[in-house]
Amino acid sequence: FLLFFLYVSIFSDATFYFQIVNNTQVNTSDCPITYYGQEYTTVYTNFTGEDLFVCFNGYYNPEGNGDCIRVPNTDNRTYVDLNNDNDPSSWTGLTDLVHSSVSTVTNNVTCYLIFSFKSVSVLVQSSSFFIQTKQLSDQTLFCILRSILHDICSTFTEHGFGVKPGDTRQIPNTCTFLTCSRTSITSMKTCGPPGQCDGYRACSVKGLCTVTGPTVIDFSEQINSVSDRCEYSLLHDQSTGFSLKANFLDRRRRDVSFVDSLTLDFSDSGDIQLLQGHRVKVTGSPVTLTSSVQTFSGVDLSKDQTGVTASFSVNGSSVSVFFDGTTAQIYLNKSNSLTYEGLCVDSSSSSSSRLPSNSSCQDQYEDPADDTIDCAAVTQQCSILKSAPFSSCNLYVDPEPYIIACRSTLCKYPSVDNLRCQFLKAYAKACEKKQVDLQNWWTTAQYHPEPICEDKCSDHEFCGDIHGNTDCRCRAIFASKFTEQNRLGGPTVCQDNTASLSLVGCLLKEKSIDYTHLHLNDQTCTGVMDPDSHMLKFTFQSDSCGTEVTTNNSQVTFTNAVMTRNSSSDVITRHDKVFIEFSCSHPKPQLQNVAFKIIDNSVEVFLQSGEWKYTLTMKAYSDAAHTQLLDPKSDVRLNQKIWIDLETNGLNKDVVSVVTDSCWATSENSPNSVPRYDLIRDGCPNADDGTVNVMGNGEGTSNSFSFNMFEFSGKETSEVYLHCQLQLCVKKNNNCVPGCSFAGRRRRSLRYRRGAPALISMVWTH
Known part of the structure; x- marks a missing residue:
């Protein structure tokens, strides 16, 4: 542009040329x-601190909408020509010169107006033809030239073409359109993040989305974090219905979530x-x-020592x-x-994704700070x-989002x-996709x-370190239900x-307790x-x-305990001793609440024993005097005393x-059940x-x-x-009277009549 200014200055003398020192x-x-x-x-010129404003409809007003050009101000040494x-x-x-620079301009130059300051200049001519250029200070300068015909809008050195007022043109090999009107020039990008213009005026998405720990780095390298333990859509194709879902769960802390699984739906x-x-798992198997x-x-699936890869195509996309x-x-x-949405497209769209x-997955927790x-040390580590060697990839993959993800997680x-290594590995994997060899980065980064965990951890567990060994640890939210009450499990479940x-x-495991050493009393x-x-x-x-x-007036209690096995042969032990007592208490049965009814009020059988033939009758009574005979309409409550009378007919009482x-x-009909x-x-x-009493037996x-x-x-x-x-x-x-005593039962010598013993039965129900 300096050459351009010097070239212009060789023409005939200016109408006027002077230095501007004030507005x-x-x-x-x-x-x-x-x-x-x-x-x-x-044209109005005024100085405001570090800037010079050249305006066309009044002095520069910060709150107004004046038509102005802003250029750097250098020691208030500005000249107009x-x-x-x-x-x-x-x-x-x-x-x-103008025609060779901007092919769409065909008009001839008839005059010029130049504002110059120190080493750079602003050239103004009376048509709204734009030149956009960059000088040594990297300031963008606007130059306005005049042609003798129509007004033309253009960005000169960057795009090299003009746009007539009322027209719209696409910047060559881009996805940006310029529109020139009587009041402004506007641009519109048809390919926004995460899209990238492919150089042929087509918009495509060629990007990497990284989800590490709670952090999502989307295709545009914008960063956000998941604060709960819900399932989110990372990528959803509206046209096909395909979704890539990520489930986030807690680990050692309740207030930090980690990506735990992915689902290709x-x-x-x-x-x-x-x-x-x-x-x-494919379809659950x-x-x-x-x-x-x-x-x-x-879907092409494969696995190596670093992880699992799934490759497939969705609606023309390679994923x-x-x-x-x-x-x-x-x-x-x-x-x-573009038909995609989800956290990988916009990491800030957590509510809609x-x-x-x-x-309950949205419940928020706040654990004490660690x-x-x-x-400060974490920041240095991240x-x-x-x-080096990561710096060799910094031009291809911006490390800042990965550093932020590492720092924000490990500071909490x-x-x-x-855990620190996973952020380094994520960055290295992104560099690998860009064909950048980090040359044994794992050695430098230790x-x-x-x-x-080779074995599957349960839903309430995650794979981590336990006393130097890799094993399934408890997730913080699940464990807090027990640890907050200083328990290892429970509660006791009682049934009958x-x-x-x-x-x-x-x-x-976290308490170093070997479950195989535990037992009851x-x-x-x-x-x-x-x-x-x-x-x-x-x-x-x-x-x-x-x-x-144990029993008391109202309760029956069953008590046992889980304890550690003691062995006299063990010289040392490395396990905590355990003694967990647990019990169940039940109210004593309220026996009077159940009513029984006798099915038959009298049962009679005919028997023969040797030369004697006789009948045997069983009757039930509700009183000791045997006057209130029970019948099918009578209620007998639990714990109610009843009397059973056994009578024979046809026997000589003097002989037998x-x-x-x-x-x-x-509980069943058979006497042998x-x-x-x-x-x-x-x-x-x-x-x-203690409720049984026998009367007149053998008399x-x-x-x-x-x-x-x-x-x-x-x-x-x-x-x-x-x-x-x-x-x-x-x-x-x-x-014939059996001898019974409270100290113990003893049987006198009795001589039974040969023959089958008499068996008689009676039944109650409720």
Whole structure:
């Protein structure tokens, strides 16, 4: 431009030439200025600090909309030079220069107006023909020239063509259009981020989206972070319905989320999931991958020691997805019209990209700050991406978004599980896509691969470091339900006479507790580890595993404990001792709440024993005097005392006596069924049941007994069957009365009548 100014200055003498030292009005009627379709005959110059403003409709007003040109001001040393030579031959050289520079200008130059300051100049001529150039100071200067015909808008040195007022033209080999009007020149880009103009006026997306930890670096290298634990759409093609989804979950802290899995959702075929541990599921079924490409529903899948890669095509787009369990990187090359949306297109679109799920995923947590983190040291560690060997890639992949992702995460989350390395690896992977060899960067960065758990971790676990070993750790939100109460599991689950307690396997690991060393009071009763949930379950009943049963006036309590196995052979131990007592309490049964009805009020059987033939009758009464005979309409409550009368007819009471040898109850019709509950054994009341009383047994041909009504526990059937077995005893030289005492049962020598014993049964139901 300096050459241009010097060239202009060789023409005939200017109409005037002088230095401007104050705000000045310059009469330009000899060379009127047409600026965006408006003609001006006065030019105003004023100085505002570091700038000089050349205006056409009044002095510069910061709040106004004046038509002005702003140029740098150097020591208020500005000169104006106006030339209006009427000799056309004087303008030939300048006209040729303009024509050679801007092919669309065909008019001849007839005058010029120059504002110059120090080493640069502003040339103004009275048509709104623009020249845009860059000087040594990199300031953009605007020059306005005049032609004798029509107004023309153009950017001169950058694009080299003009646009007539009222027309729109596309800048060659770009996706930008210029429109010239009488009042302004405007530009419109038809290819915005993440699109890139391909040099042939077509817009395409050729970019990388990186999701590492909670951070999303979109195709435009804009950065944002996910603050909750929801599923998001990274990439959604509106025309085909394809979606690439990312699920974010917590790890050691509740307030920092990490990308945990990816789902490739194809509307016309099954989903493909990329999971932790380099695992892949196709339509819900696990598949085994190797470094050789395998194709499932049009998706090429492969796996190496660094992670899993899925490559496919969607609506003319070539897509490649890489996932290693900590970082997802999506490479996209799309040459047709843009129909994509999602976090990879606009990382700030978290609200619209969040997918419907359990609303609790949006709950926010605020854990205490980790005072062991030195953020200054973290910043230095993350900035290694600007040092060799990473610096060799800085011109191709901007390291700043990756440094921000690293710093913002590690200033809040501890640098464990080789977390720092994942950000370096993500940058190295992006450089690899740009064909940049970082030359053994892992050695310089002291990189160690992130932990990978060969076995599947459960939903409430993630793969991390536990005391120097790689294993499944508890996620913070899940673990807090137990750790905040200083528990390892629970609560106790009680059902009938059974109790169970589940302990959290990952918490046991973090406490250095070997679950195989745990047992109940009875050492043979150990826990069962669920292979999927990794929950250790202990179960006991009221009469097993060393359970202690205690009662009070209203409660029955079953108590047991989980404890560490003690062995006298162990000289040392490296495991914490465990003693977790748990119990179940149940109210004592309110026996009077259940009413039974006798089915038959009297049962009679005909029997023969040797030479005797007789009948045996069983009757039930609600009173000791045997006056209130129970019938099917009578209610008998639990724990209500009833009397059973056993009478015979057809026996000589002077010769034989009837002995009730045993009476018992069952829940089914057969007297041999189980469970069985004894009321009378060996002619004596069951000493364990204080409600049984036997009267007149062996004294004559009839006897009776009483007991309190009961039902069988845990049985769906409501019947109680009462069975009694009787024998005939010859009185001659024999005492037929059974001998019973409280200290213990003893049986006198009785002589039963040969023959089948008499069996009689009666049933109640409720």
